[in-house]
Amino acid sequence: MDLGLKDKVIIVTGGGAGIGAGITRACLEEGARVVVLSRLSENVQHFMAEVEAAKQPCVLVEAHLDDTAQCEKAIAEIEQRFGAIDGLVNNAGVNDGVGLENGTVDRFIESLRKNLFHYYALAHYALPALKRSKGSIVNISSKVALTGQGNTSGYAASKGAQLALTREWAAELLPHGIRVNAVLPAEVMTPLYKRWLETLGDPEARLKQITDKIPLGRRMTLSSEIAAATVFLLSPTQSGHTTGQHLIVDGGYVHLDRALT
Numbered sequence: 001m002d003l004g005l006k007d008k009v010i011i012v013t014g015g016g017a018g019i020g021a022g023i024t025r026a027c028l029e030e031g032a033r034v035v036v037l038s039r040l041s042e043n044v045q046h047f048m049a050e051v052e053a054a055k056q057p058c059v060l061v062e063a064h065l066d067d068t069a070q071c072e073k074a075i076a077e078i079e080q081r082f083g084a085i086d087g088l089v090n091n092a093g094v095n096d097g098v099g100l101e102n103g104t105v106d107r108f109i110e111s112l113r114k115n116l117f118h119y120y121a122l123a124h125y126a127l128p129a130l131k132r133s134k135g136s137i138v139n140i141s142s143k144v145a146l147t148g149q150g151n152t153s154g155y156a157a158s159k160g161a162q163l164a165l166t167r168e169w170a171a172e173l174l175p176h177g178i179r180v181n182a183v184l185p186a187e188v189m190t191p192l193y194k195r196w197l198e199t200l201g202d203p204e205a206r207l208k209q210i211t212d213k214i215p216l217g218r219r220m221t222l223s224s225e226i227a228a229a230t231v232f233l234l235s236p237t238q239s240g241h242t243t244g245q246h247l248i249v250d251g252g253y254v255h256l257d258r259a260l261t
């Protein structure tokens, strides 16, 4: 199946690790040119070395996305280097555990800065280019937007707002032929997830407890499975009439009868 992404310029925020790296790989497999928009960590360095060794059309544009000025500068740089933006995948984020009781208002705002403001900033700054290309936006949200988690108000508020903005932007951008959709993962093994597990006593037992509750296959979702849904939603040929959707890729974790697990 041709997804029509060959030579398209796709920005993947946090595209050098975890779910983002899965999305980058899937876009490259479709022949797209990928801009990994991320800060530079050891994980990102390894990933970029791997794609460079494979001579893939993938570049890193370094930015700390919690700084809006860096978001604006990065989009200008990408437009100048590539002359177009065909897709924006808003993916970078962190479940930073700023709770209602354990948090502070300042930490809550900081959490929105880490998880939400750059989703808006990048879509805002990339909009003129997306209008020219009739491009597509995919927002990576989370099951936490629907189920809550406890002790993570900033992250939950951000993930919920990403779903609202997906509908809002899908409506606002209809006249421009720009489609906007969201993908909601639940449990995916990534560097972020590993760090979170390690904060718990007996991470192995906790992981088993979690996977035992995932109806389809009693296993974690793979990054490649989130990526497959994302490239479908980016595809102008295969999802050309799909907009404003929230696609939950979670092995039935959120919706299926609890009696099944």
Ligand code: NAP
Binding pocket: 013, 014, 015, 016, 017, 018, 019, 020, 037, 038, 039, 040, 041, 042, 043, 044, 063, 064, 065, 066, 091, 092, 093, 094, 095, 114, 140, 141, 142, 143, 184, 185, 186, 187, 188, 189, 190, 191, 192, 193
């Ligand atoms: P991850 O393993 O931490 O990978 C995210 C990448 O984005 C990392 O390279 C990280 O940099 C980078 N990044 C994060 N914030 C950034 C910022 N402000 N500026 C620049 N770069 C930034 O995370 P993940 O688990 O793949 O999560 C990706 C997305 O999926 C997030 O939106 C998350 O909420 C969502 N999600 C994940 C799960 C899950 O089970 N993993 C479940 C539901 C939703 P560093 O390498 O320096 O950390």
